Amino acid sequence: MYISKIHIENFKSFKGSFKLLLEKGINIIVGENEAGKSTIIEAIHLALSGLLNGKYLNNELTQYIFNYEVIREYLDNLSNGVNSAPPHILIEIFIEGDNISEFEGNGNSEKSNSSGISLKIAFDEKYKKEYEDLIKIGGIKSLPIEYYNILWSSFARDENITIRTIPIKSALIDSASNKFQNGSDVYISRIIKEFLESNEIVEISQSHRKMRDFFMADDSIKKINKKIEEATKISDKKVEISVELSSKNAWENSLMTYLDDIPFHYVGKGEQCIIKTKLALSHKKAKEANIILLEEPENHLSHAKLNQLISDIKCHSSDKQILISTHSSFVSNKLGLEHLILLNNKKTIRLNDLSLETKLFFEKLSGYDTLRMILCKKAILVEGDSDELVVQRAFMDANNGLLPIENGIDVISVGTSFLRFLEIAEKLGKNVVVVTDNDGDVNALIKKYKNYLSINKKQNIKICFDSIIDTGTLKIGTYEFNYNTLEPKILKENGLNKMNTLLGKSFADIDELHKHMKSNKTECAFKIFDSSENIKFPEYILDAIKE
Template sequence: MIVQVKIEGYRIHKSLVVVPNRRFNLLVGANESGKSTLMEAVALALTGRINGRSASEELNPHWFNTDLVDDFIRKRKAGTPAAFPEILIELSFEDIPELQSLCGAVNTYVPTRACPGVTMKVSINSEYADELEAWARDPTPLLPVEYYKCEWRTFADKEITSRPKALATAIIDSRTVRATSGIDYHLRQILGDHLQPAERAAISLEYRKVKASMSQTALSSVNTRMKSVHATLHDQPIELAMDQSARTSWEGVVTPHVESVPFSMSGQGQQSAIKISLAMNRNAERAQFVMVEEPENHLTHTSLVTLLGRMESLAGEQQQLFITTHSSFVLNRLGLDALILMGKDTAAKLTELDPETVAYFKKLPGYDTLRIVLAKKIVLVEGPSDEIVFERVFRDVHGKPPMQCGIDVLSMRGLSLARGLELCAALNKSVSTLRDNDGIEPADLRSPVEKWLKAGARELFIGEVADGKTLEPQLIKHCGEPLLREILGITPAADLLTWMTREKTEAALRISETTKKIVPPPYILDAVKFAHG
C-alpha cells in the first residue's frame, strides 16, 4: 500500500503531501482543486507512463507548476541566481517483503528513513547546461523541456526500466469517450494482466499460424496471377504475405466483446463498469492500485448502485483504490471516513468521525453530503419551508441571496442534527443550524450537541418555547395574523395556524414572494446575521 504521496512542482501542486487511506480514497474538491492531477501523478510514478506513453515522450512545459516557473523567470530577469524548476513525485510504500527491491533511503525524508518507494523526477540534463543558461538569459514561460530528463528510480537509487509486478496499476477514466481503435491503452493493460505467460504465448503462436495460412489460401491465387503479370518486368516478382512483425501482434486485433458487440461500441457506462470489474477481479492477477475517475459518469442510479456494491465486494485488503467523484451518493456509499478533501497544495482527511456516523450516512446515500463538504459556509435547516423563509430574511437583511455570499442553505430532510454537526465539526466548517424547539427548552436541545458547537464558527439557533413550537406559530406571533392573512390570501373564516401547518411549503413560498415587509422570528434573524459574518 502507498503510505505517503509527495508532489513538488507538478502542475497545480507546488508542494503537496498526502497520507492516503489503506483501502478507499475518495478525492473530493471544487473544480481546479487538483484531484485529477493527484491521480495522474500517482499513476505516473507507479507506471512510468501517462496517456499510454512513457514520461519522456509525454513531457511538456505545462507539466511544471506555473508559480514556480514565474518565480524562476522573475529572478533570472532581475539577475538573481535561481535553480531551474523541477518536478518530483515520490511514493512511499509499506515495508513488506514483496517490495524489498524498492527499499532504500534515497528520498526526501528528514531525518533519513529507509523504506520501499519510487520517485519520478524531471530535472535538467547537465549535458545541455550551456544551452539552458543561454536560454535563461532571456527566458519565456515555456521551459525548454528538450533539455530536461525524466528519471524513474527506486529509493535504492536504481533506475526502473519497466513497471515492477508489485506495482500493478489499473486506470479507469469514465469521463473519456470510447476509444476509436477498439480499446484504450489502459484496458489493454488490464486485459494483459489477466493472461498468464503461457496463455499469451499460445495466443501469439496461433495468431501467427492464422496469418501464415492466408498465404496458402486467399493470397495464393493472387500471388500466382501477379507472378505472371510482372514476370517480364524483373526477375523477382512481388508477392503478398501477412506481416509477421511485432507491430502486427495479436493485441492490436483481438478486442473484447460484450454480448457479441465490440467493447468500443458498448455504452460508456458499461465500458466503465467492465473495466472496474476486470481490474478488481478476485480470480485474476489483480492490480494492487486502482485509479477510478468519476465512476458515476454515464450510469443510471440503479447501475451506479450495482457498480458501487460490486466495488465494495471486490475490494480486498491488499488493494488500494483512489476515486475522484462529484457524487454525494458515491461519497456516502463508500464511506465518509475515506474522504480526502482536496485543495491547492492541501489534502485534508476526516479522522474524527464516529464509525456510527459513517454508517449512518451510508444508510442515507441520497443525502447531499457533498454540498456540506464543498461549501465554504453552510446553513442547516430542518425542511424546505425553513429554507425558503431563511433565504427571504437573508435577502431582506443583506440585499442578495445567501448563495451570492458564498453561503449554501441545505435542508436536513430528516437528517439527525447531531450527525450533521459532527460532520461539520470534523470538516471545520462554519455552520449555522436552525431547528424548531418542539416544546422543549432550547438549553435542553443544545446540551447533547454542545461538543460540536464552537463560538463564532458553529452555532445552533432555536426559537423560544413561548413563541411557539415550530416555525409557523413563530411567524404568526412576530408578523401578526392580519399581515399573514393578507400575504397568504387566507379568509377570516379559516384557521390560520391550521392552514399554515398543513400547507407548509406553499405558505413559505407566498411569504418569500410578497413585496410586503415581514417581521422574522428573532432566532432566524440572529442566524442570518451570524451566517453572513
Template sequence: MITKVVIQGYRKFRSFSVAPDAATNIIVGDNETGKSTLLEAITLALSGRIDGRWANEELNPYWFNAEDVRDYLAAYAKDPQTPAPSIRIELYFDSEDPDVQRMRGVHNSLRLDCPGTKLEVVRNPDYDEEFTAYMADPDRLGVMPTEYFEAMWKDFNDTPLRRRPAALGLSMIDSRTIRSKAGVDYHTREILSSFLEPKERAAISVAHRKSRHEMTTSSLGGLNEKVRDGSEDLHDAPLSLTMDQSARASWEAGVVPQVDNIPFAMAGQGQQASIKVALAMKRRAESARTVLIEEPETHLAYSRLHKLIDRVETLAGKNQQLFVTTHSSFVLNRLGLDKLICLRGDTPARITDLDDGTVAYFKHLSGYDTLRLVLATRLVLVEGPSDEMVFKRGYFDRFNKYPEADGIDVISMNGITFKRALELCTRLDRDVVALQDNDGTDAANIVEELKEYLSVNRKMFVGDPALGKTLEPQLVKANGVDHMRTVLGLRPQDNPDTWMPNHKTEGALRILESEQTVVMPDYVKQAVEHFA
C-alpha cells in the same frame, strides 16, 4: 500499500501530501481542485508512464505549477542563478514484499528510510546553453521550455527504474472517455493482458503468428500469383503480399472483447465503464495492487450505478488499494464517508475518526446529497425547504443579497438528523449554522445534546418554545396576524395561524418573494448575524 503521496510543483499542487487509507480512498472536491491530477501523479510515480507513454514523451510546460513558474520568472529577472522549477512526485510504501523492499532508501523529501518510487522533472544540464539563450530571448513565452528538462523515474535508493516491478501492479479506469477507436484503450488492454501467465501469452502469440502465416500461404496465394505476374515489368524482384508478422500486428492489437456477442466498441459507454471496473477489480492481486477509477458514475443510470458500486465492494481484494474520484454523493455514501479525501488547494481533508454509526447512517441513506455538506466552506443547515426560503429572505433583508452570493450554502436536511450532519461538519472543520424547530422542547436542552459538535464557528439556534413549536407560529408572533395575512396575500377570513402549517412551502415562497416588510423570529436573526 501506498502510505503517503507527496507532490511538489505538479500542475495544481505546489506542495501537497496525503496519507491514504490502506483499502479505499474516495477523492472529492470542486471542479479544478486536482482530483484527476492526483490520480495522474500516482500513475506517473508507479509506472513512469501516463496514458501508456513514457513521462519524457508526454512532458509539457503545463505540468509545472503555474505559481512556481511565475515566481521563478520574476526571480530570474533579478538573479539568473535562481534554480529552475522542478516537479517531484513521491509514493511511500509499506510492504514486506522483496520486490518492494529492493526500492528501499532515504532518497526522498522526507528523508525516511522506507521503500518508494519517485518521478522527478528537472533541468537537463546538457542543455544549459540553450536554456540560457531561451531565457535571454525578450520574446520568449512565459512557460518552461520542457525540451531542456528531463523526467527521471527512480526508487528511494536513487536507482533508475526501467519497468514497473510486478509487486506494484496498477489498474487505471477512466469512465469518462473511451480513447481507442477499436473500443479498447491502453489501460483496458493492460488489464486484459494481466489475466494471462507469461507462458499462456507466449502460446497465444505463437498460434496467432501461425494463423497469419497460414493465411499468407493459402488465402493470399492466388492473389500473389497475379501480383507477381503484373509486377515483373515494374521491378526486378517479384512482389507479393504477406500478413504482417511484426510487433505492430501482435495478437493483443487484433483481439477485442465482446459484450453479449457485440464488440466492446459498440457497447454503450456506461456498459464499457462497468466492464472496465469489473475487469480491473478481478485481476490477480499481485497484478492490480493499486486500482484507480475516475468518476465511475459517468454514463450510468442510478440502477446501473447501484450495481456497479455493489460490484466494486464485492470484488475489492484485501491486498488492493482503491482510489476513486467522484462527483456523486451516492458513490461517496456507499463506499464510506470514513474513506473520504476532500481536496481544497494543497491541504486535503481526511476524516479518520468519524463515528461508525454515522458512516453506516449515510450508507443506508445513500441518496442524500452529502457532497454539498462536504464541499461547502460555509453552510446553513435547516430542517426543510420552508426554513431554507425564510432564512434566505432574512439574509437578503440584512445584507441586500442572498447567502449564495457570499459563498454560503443553505442545505435542507430532509430527514437527516442534525447530530450526524454536525459531526461530519466538525470533522471537516466547516463554518456552519444550524436552525431547528424546538417542537415543544426547551432550546437549551437541544443545544446541550449537541454541544460536542458546537464551537465558535459552529452554532445552533432554536426558537423559544413560548413563541411557538415551529417556524410558522414564530413568524406570526413576530409580525402579528394582520400583517402576516398581508405578507401571504391571504383573504380577510383566512387565519395565518391555521393556513401556514397546512401550506408550509407555499407560505415560505410568498414570504421570500413578498415586497412587504417581514420581521424574522429572534433565532433566525441570530443565525443571520453569525455571518455579519
C-alpha cells in the same frame, strides 16, 4: 503491500511540496473543482506506469505538466537577470509491506529509510554549458524542456527499475473519457493480457499469424494484390496488402474486445466503467497489491448501476488499495465517510474518527447531501424544504437579492439529523448554522444541543431557535396545535392581513390560517419565497443569516 504516502512537487496544480497519507483499503478524495483530485490520481499512475493520458511520458514530455506559477517565476527571474535554477517535478511513492527490501533506502526527499519509487523530471546537467550560453543571449522564453531528463529510481537509488520490476501496479479507470488504440480500449487490452498465462499469449500470437496466412491465401486477396503489383511503379519491390505483424505484440493492437457482439467502445460509458472496475477487482494478480485509481465513478451511471458498482468495490476491496475521487455524497456515504479525505487549498483533512453510529447512519441512509456541507464555505442546516425556502428568502432580502449559494453559503435540508452533520462539521472546523424549531420545549432543545451551547459553544457552530414559547387554544382533532414551528412564528411576525396578502388568501380567522399553513407547508413557503411583498422574519432566522 500498499502505498502509505505520496509526495508531489510542482506537478500541475501543486506548487511546491504536497504530501498525502493513504490507508490500506479505500481512500475517497473530495474537493472543489481544480482542488487537485485528478492530479493526485494522475501522479500516482504516472510514477507507477510511466503513462500520462494513456501515452508514455518519455515521448510526450511537455512544460504544461509543470506548475504554471513555478514556470512563471522561473522565467520572470531570468528576464530580470536573476540566476534561477530550472524547476523540476518530483513524485515519490512510499510503499509498505513484505518483499520490498530492494526498494528500501534513503533516496527520497525526506532522507528517511523507506521503501518506494521516485520519478523526477529535471534539468539534465550534461546540457549545462549549452543552457548557460542560451541564457547569456536571452534566448529562454519558455521552459527549455529539450534539456530535461526523466529519472525513474527506487529509494535504494537503483536507476534501472522498469514497469515490470515495480511491485505495485496501478489501474486507472476514468469513466469520463475513453482512450482507444486502433479501435480497442487500451486499458481493457492490458487487463485481459495480464489475465493470460504466457503460454496462452503465445497461442494467441500463433493464431494471429495463422489468420494472416489465411488472409493472404484467400483468392480474392491474391487477386487484389496481383492488381496492385501490376499497377504500382513506385518500387522495384513487391507491394501488397496484408495483416499487420511487424511488432512483437501486433495481436494486441488489432484484436478488439466485444460485449454481446458489440465492440467495447460502442458500449455505454457507464457499462464500460463497471466492466473495467470489475476486471481490476477480480484481477488474478490481486496479491501483487494493485492500486485501483477510480475517477468520479458516478459519471454516466444510473442510481441502481452506481449502487451495484459500490457494492462490488466494498465486497472485493479487502486485498486491494483503492483511491477514488468523487463529487457524489452517495458514493462517499456508501463507501464510508471514515475513508474520506477533504482536499482544500492543497491541504487535507480526514474524517476517520467519526463515531460508529454516525458512520453507519450515513452508510445506511446514504441519500443525505454530506458533501454539500463539506465542500461549501458555510452551511445553514434546516429541517425541511419549507424551512429551506424561507431561509433563502430571508437571506436574499438582507443581501440585495443574492441567493445564499452565490455567496458560498449552502442551505441544506437534513431532516432531524442535525447532530450527525454537526459531528462532521466539528471535525472539519466547518462554519455551520442550525435553524430549528423549539417545539414548545426550550429545555429539551438546550439538552439536545448541550455540546454546542453556553460554555460548550464552538466558534464555528451556531444553534438558532426562538427562545420564546408561544401558546394558544387551537386544536386539530384531539391534538393541541404547535405554535412553535416556522409557520406560526412567521404568521406571528406579519399578522393575519399581511399573510393573507402573501399567500393570496382571505381567511377571516387566524386559526383557519394556522391550519391552512400547517397543511400546505411547501406551497406556503413557495409563495413566501416568490412574493414581492416586504416580509418580517423571526429573529432566530435573521440571526442565522448573519455573516
